[in-house]
Amino acid sequence: MHGLGPVAWPPAPMKTERLVLRESEARDRSALIDLFASPEVGTYVGGPRPREDLERTVPEVPGRRPGFFVAELDGALIGMITLDRRDAGRPAHVRPGGGEAELGYMFLPHAWGCGYAAEACAAVLDWFAAALPGEPVVLTTQTANAASMRLAAKLGFTEVERFEEYGAEQWFGVWSPVTPTGSS
Numbered sequence: 001m002h003g004l005g006p007v008a009w010p011p012a013p014m015k016t017e018r019l020v021l022r023e024s025e026a027r028d029r030s031a032l033i034d035l036f037a038s039p040e041v042g043t044y045v046g047g048p049r050p051r052e053d054l055e056r057t058v059p060e061v062p063g064r065r066p067g068f069f070v071a072e073l074d075g076a077l078i079g080m081i082t083l084d085r086r087d088a089g090r091p092a093h094v095r096p097g098g099g100e101a102e103l104g105y106m107f108l109p110h111a112w113g114c115g116y117a118a119e120a121c122a123a124v125l126d127w128f129a130a131a132l133p134g135e136p137v138v139l140t141t142q143t144a145n146a147a148s149m150r151l152a153a154k155l156g157f158t159e160v161e162r163f164e165e166y167g168a169e170q171w172f173g174v175w176s177p178v179t180p181t182g183s184s
Contacts, residue, residue, distance in 0.1 A: 007131045009066040016123045019116060020072040021081065024063035028070055031077035031108070032062045040109045044145040046166060071107065071120040078116060079107030081124045086138055091163045092172035093138075100138045101128060103175070105151075112147070118154050125155065125175060137175040142168045 010023035024032075033054045035041055042048035063070070067083035081104070088098035103125065107117050128137060139157050141148040149171060157173035164170070 007066070011127060011131075014123050014127060016119045018073060019078075019120055019123075021069045021120055021123055022072060024061060024068060024070050024080075026061045028077045029058060029060065029062050032080070033058055035077075035080065035106055035108055038109060041106055044142045044148065044168075045106070067101075069120070069124055071116060073111065073116065077108075078111040079105065079120065081105045081120050083124065083128060083137070091165060092140065092161055092170075094136050094160060094174045100136050100174075101132075103137055103139045117151055121151070121155055138172065139175065140165075140170050140172050143171045144168060 013020050013022035015021075033051065036049045036054055036058075037051040039048045063080065069081040070077050071079040071081060083101050083103060086093065086098050086100045086102040090098070094100055103121060105117055105121055111117075125137060128135070138160075139152050139155075141152060143149065143162065152171070152173055155175060157175045159171060159173050161172050162169055163172065
């Protein structure tokens with residue numbers, strides 16, 4: 001994530017109720033290849049990538065960059081969460097010139113429907129809000145992806161606009177951290 005400023009990377013691993021969110025390691029490579037090659041995962045992100053291409057191009061330690069978190073359950077990768085700067089050339093922005101932090105997530109199909117994505121994304125958003133207070137976070141998902149639309153609402157993203165991209169209607173929302181009003 002370019003232009004993060006004073007944020008130290010990688011952060012210490014974060015523990016949620018059921019997950020550990022951490023920097024990628026060499027042991028995550030095969031599960032990440034499974035993730036990117038999955039037809040189910042690829043449905044709303046341009047389709048699965050050919051496994052042979054992934055085996056050839058994925059580095060020994062994949063995703064080793066600022067803003068890339070592995071979601072681990074019981075010692076194994078079940079998904080990933082990313083925070084990247086939104087390209088100014090893409091449609092939809094909440095500030096002039098773009099460059100907002102954009103949340104992305106992908107989870108292996110066996111982990112769907114268990115609340116892991118919500119748990120992991122909420123922790124990453126809390127980390128980001130503490131690291132860069134007041135910075136907006138945006139999210140784009142296909143309107144056809146009902147599960148991702150539900151997750152966006154659950155996380156507190158509000159719709160800014162819809163637009164056409166990659167041959168499908170896209171939903172674009174913004175998240176603003178909520179200050180807790182009591183004990184949690």
